[in-house]
Amino acid sequence: MAGLAAHRHIRAMGTSWGAIFRPQSRIRPGDVIVRTVYEYGIDHARAAEARMNGMDS
Structure with missing residues (x-):
């Protein structure tokens, strides 16, 4: 359904x-x-700090 709506929008443009x-x-x-x-x-x-802390252990 969303694909058809997107296609209609592209065609309308x-x-x-x-x-x-x-x-x-x-x-x-x-x-x-x-x-x-x-x-x-x-x-x-x-997230980088957690990875660095994990490398220390």
């Missing part, structure tokens, strides 16, 4: 799935692409 997922033409091989990913509920500093 006047684009296609291929155009959305196709890499941008301005990106060339060797270019650096930076993506920021947020993981809500995860404290990376605390």
